[in-house]
Amino acid sequence: MSTLHIPATERTPELLFDFAANTFSLKGESYPENIAEFFGEPVGKLKEHLGAQAGQRIAFHFALPYFNSSSAKTIMGLFSLLDQAAEDGNDVLITWTCEEGDDMQEMGEEFAEDLDAAKFELKFLE
Amino acid sequence: MGLEEQVLASEMFDLRDTLGQQGITFCYSGYMTEGILLGIGNAIKTQMQLGDADAKVTKGVFAVFVEQVQNVIRYSAEKIGNEDSSELRYGILTVGSKDDVPFVACGNMIETKDAERLRDSLTHIKGLDRDGLKALWKETLRGETPEGSKGAGVGFIDIARNARHGIDFDFRKVDDAYVFFTLKALL
Numbered sequence: 001m002s003t004l005h006i007p008a009t010e011r012t013p014e015l016l017f018d019f020a021a022n023t024f025s026l027k028g029e030s031y032p033e034n035i036a037e038f039f040g041e042p043v044g045k046l047k048e049h050l051g052a053q054a055g056q057r058i059a060f061h062f063a064l065p066y067f068n069s070s071s072a073k074t075i076m077g078l079f080s081l082l083d084q085a086a087e088d089g090n091d092v093l094i095t096w097t098c099e100e101g102d103d104m105q106e107m108g109e110e111f112a113e114d115l116d117a118a119k120f121e122l123k124f125l126e
Numbered sequence: 127m128g129l130e131e132q133v134l135a136s137e138m139f140d141l142r143d144t145l146g147q148q149g150i151t152f153c154y155s156g157y158m159t160e161g162i163l164l165g166i167g168n169a170i171k172t173q174m175q176l177g178d179a180d181a182k183v184t185k186g187v188f189a190v191f192v193e194q195v196q197n198v199i200r201y202s203a204e205k206i207g208n209e210d211s212s213e214l215r216y217g218i219l220t221v222g223s224k225d226d227v228p229f230v231a232c233g234n235m236i237e238t239k240d241a242e243r244l245r246d247s248l249t250h251i252k253g254l255d256r257d258g259l260k261a262l263w264k265e266t267l268r269g270e271t272p273e274g275s276k277g278a279g280v281g282f283i284d285i286a287r288n289a290r291h292g293i294d295f296d297f298r299k300v301d302d303a304y305v306f307f308t309l310k311a312l313l
Contacts, residue, residue, distance in 0.1 A: 011164060031192050033160040066185060068192050069284040076267045103185065103288075110260065 004042055012038050013064060019049050025061040031068035039074045046078075050085040058082070058090050063097040065104065072107070079111045079118075086117035093119045100124040149224035157206070157214035163195045170221055179228070183313055186288040187221065187228050190311045193281040194219060194232035202234035203304060227291050231310035241297055241305045248295045248309070251286045259287050285311050 008014035013028035024046065032038040050058070060082055067075065079094065086092035094115070096108035105122065112120040145153050152170060154162065170191060174184040198217030207213035217234035236244065254262060263283045286293050291312035298306045 010168075031196075066189065068189070068196065069280040070196075072263075072280060072284070073267050076264075103182065110264065114264075 004045065006038075006042070015042055017042055017046060019045075022053070022056050022058045023061070024059070025063070027061075027063040029066045030064055030071040031066070032071070035070040035074060039071075043074065043077065043081075047081055050081055050090075051088075053085060053090050054088065056090045058085055058092045059095070060092075061095045061097070062108070065098070067107075076111060076114075079115065083115050083118045086115075086119075091119075092117070093121065095121045095123055097123040097125060145220070145222075148220075148222065149229075150220045150222035152221040153219070155218040156216065158195055158198045158202075158217050158219075159214065160199065163192065163199070166195075166219075167191060183228055186290070186313045187230055189288050190230040190285050190313065191219075191221060193285050194230055194309065194311075197281055198232060198234045201236070203237050203240075204235040228313045229310055230313070231308060233306060233308040235300065235304045236307045238299075238303055238305050241307070244307065245295075245297065248282060248293070251282055252293055252295075254286070256287075259283060263287060282309075285309070289313055 003019065004015065004017040006012070006015040008028040011029060011031050011033070013026045013030045016023075016025045016027075018024065060078070062075070064071075064075075082092050082094055094112070096104075096112070098104035098108060105124075108120075108122060151173065152166060154166060167188060171184060171188055174187060179187075195217070198215055198219070200215070202215035202217050204216040205213050215234070217232060219230070219232045221228075221230050223229065251259070251262070263280060266280045266283060289311035293309060293311050295307070295309045298308075300306050
């Protein structure tokens with residue numbers, strides 16, 4: 001599968017899904033006009049791709065300074081997909097970049113609480 | 127300057143003054159669109175940054191503003207057009223600060239049949255502490271999207287989590303079919 005790259009807009013994050021390298025990232029504010037229109041296809045492709053991986057090293061990087069409540073639902077779904085991939089025998093690392101003490105730190109930690117197999121790392125902006 | 131012009135200016139000044147007395151710095155009443163959300167949202171962020179507001183408070187006000195406006199765009203019962211082509215939904219939004227407590231308040235028509243469910247849901251949310259809100263937020267995110275919801279159905283919980291000084295809500299009967307609903311978040 002080729003690389004999927006959607007540049008950031010004022011209200012949607014930069015989406016970079018490098019399927020061959022198994023590295024994925026979402027960077028920027030996320031409050032799309034239509035959540036399904038923005039995330040539907042990429043998340044569908046990711047789900048399909050992850051389901052076919054075994055024994056791979058997979059990295060997903062989140063750097064979201066702000067996201068709305070419908071984006072939160074998508075992010076939680078992504079954490080769940082990644083955790084499933086880890087349970088299926090892949091080495092999965094989720095990194096979450098935010099400012100220290102920001103609400104986004106709390107959000108990242110809350111999503112991470114549900115992880116059973118995937119690793120989670122918080123990174124603070126300087 | 128004609129007398130008419132003086133009346134015109136007085137009327138607008140009085141309206142501005144009324145808003146000012148309530149601490150309102152932004153007010154929009156009309157059909158809401160995603161473009162309006164983006165434009166007013168940027169103005170709110172800029173105004174708060176220029177006013178040296180705490181970065182956390184600014185983010186909170188912005189987050190509540192987005193959820194409030196998206197609620198109107200998706201659910202206000204006062205609308206023109208239809209869902210299949212293009213529709214516009216009406217609401218009124220105010221942003222401001224009173225006694226150093228920033229607020230975001232929003233009002234829109236809802237159908238009378240939805241009022242009780244909404245009141246129950248908000249009463250429940252208002253009664254929860256931070257941990258309770260967090261638990262309900264995760265539960266709602268994990269669960270199926272409620273019937274009749276076009277978003278994640280977590281907007282109100284999100285508003286309450288951001289409202290460090292709490293939320294207030296109220297309902298006013300308009301006629302048999304409609305109720306005017308208002309939600310105010312204090313940050």
